Amino acid sequence: MASRPLRLLALVLLAVLVPLGLTSCSDGGKKITIGTKFDQPGLAAKLPDGSMAGFDVDVARYVAEELGYSPDEIDWKEAPSPQRETLIQNGQVDYIVATYSITDARKQKVGFAGPYLVTGQGLLVRAGETDITGPQSLENNKKLCSVKGSTPAQRIKQMYPRVQVQVYDTYSACLEALNNGIMDALSTDEVILAGYAAQYPGKFKLAGEPFSVENYGIGLHREDLELREQVNAALEKMISTGAWAQAFQRNLGPAGIPTPIPPQPDRYTNVAGVADVDLLGEYGAKILRAFWVTIQLAVFSAIGALVLGTALAAMRLSPVPVLAWLGTVYINVVRNTPLTLILLFCSFGLAQTLGVTLAHTDSSSFVVDSNFRLAVLGLSVYTAAFVCETLRSGVNTIPLGQAEAARSLGLTFGQNLRLILLPQAFRAVLVPLGSVLIALIKNTTIASAIGVTEAALLMSEMIENTAMLLVVGSIFAVGFIILTLPLGLLFGRLGTRLAVLR
Known part of the structure; x- marks a missing residue:
């Protein structure tokens, strides 16, 4: 009798699995x-x-x-x-x-x-542009856009170091910057540029002759x-x-591009091993400059975040409901927004759409200055939310009786905050603030998304130009360890020495 239920179960499984098997066979086409x-x-x-x-x-x-x-x-x-x-x-x-x-x-x-x-690198400019006739004319305080990780961007930097180069992730972003007047020219291969010129007739044109072979x-x-x-x-x-x-x-x-003679495929032999590149010799000075930019980003952003974060903490602790509400909204919005989006908003929203570049457009270092300052702004705005919450947790460690005693002595909220609460709060959260600073240093790598020439952007360039991926990664990993590890030890030591005894 026991075999009958088993046979029924087997029939049910067959009834279910066979159609599924047929479906998977019929849907499993090659792709x-x-x-x-x-x-x-x-x-x-x-x-x-x-x-x-x-x-x-x-x-x-x-x-x-x-x-x-x-x-x-x-x-x-x-x-x-x-x-x-x-x-x-x-x-x-x-x-x-x-x-x-x-x-x-x-x-x-x-x-x-x-x-x-086979094509060549060219320049795309606005239709009314007359000053740009070739790559040399870009050195006359012109701003050029290209794409990160592409050979045109690297070639321009190597051949014409005085040209101000802005790099984005896509050509469409560069085209938008050119259209808005933020950039003076877009450089990549001529066939790509001709396609853009044809798509927007009367708005853009090719300038000069191709100056490379791709x-x-x-x-x-x-x-x-x-x-x-x-x-x-x-x-x-x-x-x-x-x-x-x-x-x-x-x-x-x-x-408008005439049909060229098609090239013949090259059946080359794989390059054996890794190219013999003296990374420190070729890139040593660039690595030091890139990490110096990283340090500057971290320092200025930390100052901005500390000032803004302290103000936000005061707002969240304020007895005024509107200020407390505004501080809460800021924290919840910023902490739940990816830092990449904030930096892209600073670059595309503020700089391109609204024209807020934070640098003089006629400056010979406009691109570098604008990117750096926009990155500091974005990093400060983002990190301030974490500074605020860290300080607020420090205030919560202070016995409630101290605030009540201050009020009984006639101290205003501002005086209470400045003389009683914040000094003790800072001492109580030195170690967590050190962690926020370390996170900020690592977050500076995201500034490469808007073209800031810090460590991460140089690392991507070095990876593009050499197969020594592990060596390149190790160099920059060690660099960040040198920047962050001593800070962790320092803030740990300060936190122990300056802790408030209760």
Whole structure:
């Protein structure tokens, strides 16, 4: 009799699992993930309906079809310039077609098929601009925008060190800054700039002639030699059948770029080992300058946060309901807002939209000064919320009788706060305040998001230019340990010596 329930259970399981198995088999179709840009008209842009269009997109689709994937079997993934190597190395994409210049340093980290296009670096300016005729003219107190992690930004810094360079994560952010008049020019490869000029006729134009040679390749895993050969064969077929020229004319012809002679894929041999780069010799001075900027950021932001945080603590302790409410709202809003968003608001909201740059626009160091001061503002606003709550917890350690005694002596709230509460509160929370300062020092790395040339921005540049990732990471890790560890020990010692005895 016991076997009958078992047979019924088996039938129920079969009735449930078999349809699920059939469904999983029918839905488990093959897919290929391709990385590309989403904001480059003419090359790779995501349209309002969600579809992809551009020359890079057409090249990526053609290669995918030669590999056996139909267009509806492609998953498109955005590949910003600073993230391309990471996307490939982590296996998040099968290959990347995203204006990806082939360089020796990159060959040590990823593989390249191609090149599939040869172009050159150019300049995009507003339509009425007459002073900018080439990269040399940018040194005449002009402000240039480019993208972090891209070869154009690094080339400008190396070849024309007197040019004020602002770096953002995307070209669309640079284009917005150029349109708003915050930047005077945008520099990247000419085909990208021509696409923007064609998208906004009458607003932008190309200035001067290209001043470099860029070979665009299809990035893929360094050790996947079989896929690299298959992609190269697909590119050769695309070129020989005329599909390459048709794709170029269809996407970039309207931008006024004549169809060039297509390049021949380079079947190179992987670079063996890590390039012999003297990091300290080549970057030693830059590392010291970057950490000096980090220290300055931390010091000025700490001062601002301490002043604002103390004022906020006074508001939260105030007997005036409106002030207490305003302080509470500030704390709850700021503490629950990511610091990155606050810094981006300072850069894009205040500087670009409202024109609050905190630096004179005619200054020869406008970009550096503006980025630094906006970063200090954002870090101060964010850290002040934590300073406030730390001080308020210190006030809560003071016996209530002391405040009552002060009031009985006729002291006002301000006098009570200044003479009785805050002096004891600061002594009681020296160690927690030290932790807030250490967190602030580490948070300065986020300032690289708006182009502040501190340690994190230099580290990303060094990682881009060398395959010595562990060495570079270790250098900057040690640098931050040197900055933070002594502070922890110092505040711990001060907290012990200056503690209020009760």
